[in-house]
Structures are given as C-alpha cells and as structure tokens.
Amino acid sequence: MTTTADMRALAAEALKGRTDAGLNVFSARTWPTWDGQYPLLYLHTPAEDMESLGRHAPQFTVTATLKISARVRVPQQTDNAGAAQAQLALEQIQDQAKRALINNPALMSRLQQFPFIRSEFREDGEGGSELAELVMEVGMEFYQGPEDFYPLEDEAPPQPVDAVTEIASIQPIVPLDEISITEDLINVADATGTYPDAAFPDAVAPAPRSEGPDGRAEGGITIDFMQ
Known part of the structure; x- marks a missing residue:
C-alpha cells in the first residue's frame, strides 16, 4: 500500500545530500534534532485528496501535497544585496530539489505523476541578517484500491516503507x-x-x-x- 507518509519519507531521504542544505532535511519526526544551522529543508504533507474512480470497487486516485520549506540566512548588506543573494541561493535549492525528486526511481515506482509543482519565495530581514524562505508544494499522485482497505482480522498491518534502505539501493542512471x-x-x-x-x-x-x-x-x- 502506498501512503502519503511513505511518499514524504522517501522524498525526505531523496533530498538528503542532494541540495545545498546537505543533510539538514527534516520532517515532523526529526524536526527537534535541528541544530540551528542554515540552509535547511523542512517537509510536511498538509493535504491529501482522494478522488473515487467509480461507484463499484473502492478505487481512488490519491493526490498528496508535499510542502517543502527551504530556508537560508545571509548577512544583511547595503542596497538590499543580502536579499538578492538569498534569492539566488533559494533558486539554486529549488532546481536541486526538482532534480532530486522528479524521475527518482523510488518515487516513480509508486507515483502516477507529479500533477503540479508550485513555488513561492518569501523574505524577512531581522536583526543583522536576511532570512528567506522558498515554499514548494509538490503534488504526488498515486493509486489506492480495495486491497488497501478493510484488512482481515488476521492480517498484519502494512509496514511503513524503509526509505533509507530504498533510496540507498538506487543504482545511478547511466546515459544511453x-x-x-x-x-x-x-x-x-x-x-x-x-x-x-x-x-x-x-x-x-x-x-x-x-x-x-x-x-x-x-x-x-x-x-x-x-x-
């Protein structure tokens, strides 16, 4: 069974070490371990939509919204140069995140498509530094069918995906x-x-x-x- 939690875990592991945030990639369970260093990525899934495929067997097209918040901090500079530097840093992280997620084998084996990717840049100068944030909303569409619901009493509950092992086992794509x-x-x-x-x-x-x-x-x- 593919779940929103599985997709979030796989996405978080896929992003580690593949953007300028390095291993500073956190979700709800790991957020308390942040040591205050920038840049960082924070992932959560605030929305999930299930659209029925018909009135017969319970089949659904599920679209989970993965929200990625990328944050950078740079020293304030004259002529608003710090804000410009933060914008460039976030744009680079945005491109790196897209490359890490789109067409990633561990994700694509479970997804039907990425129906949308929306990005918004925010900035806030505070104290002697410029804090800027990129918020990316990534749609992740997958299927759930009757086999995923109402398990028999003697069935073991589905185990969550082992994201660390699965991402680590991916072989690099060799150009043809x-x-x-x-x-x-x-x-x-x-x-x-x-x-x-x-x-x-x-x-x-x-x-x-x-x-x-x-x-x-x-x-x-x-x-x-x-x-």
Missing part, C-alpha cells in the same frame, strides 16, 4: 550512448556454412539448412547518441 542492431535473417541463408562468431548462436539453424538464421550478419546499424 549507443544502439547496435544486427540482422541475421530468416529468408536469407547459407545452406551449409558454419560461422563460429554468430551474434545469436542459440538461434542458428544447424546445417544443412533451408532458412536462417545461419550465424552470419546480413545487415546492421549502429546509432551513436550525442551527449
């Missing part, structure tokens, strides 16, 4: 550099030839043969992708 296609045709064949370096040895018809594959390449193409 090249595609090679080799053609060993069925309708073109050498009746008696034997080719030891066949591209598809398990598919080669033994000689004598009346049709291929015969173990030799009749054609092919290689496509290199520009990086």
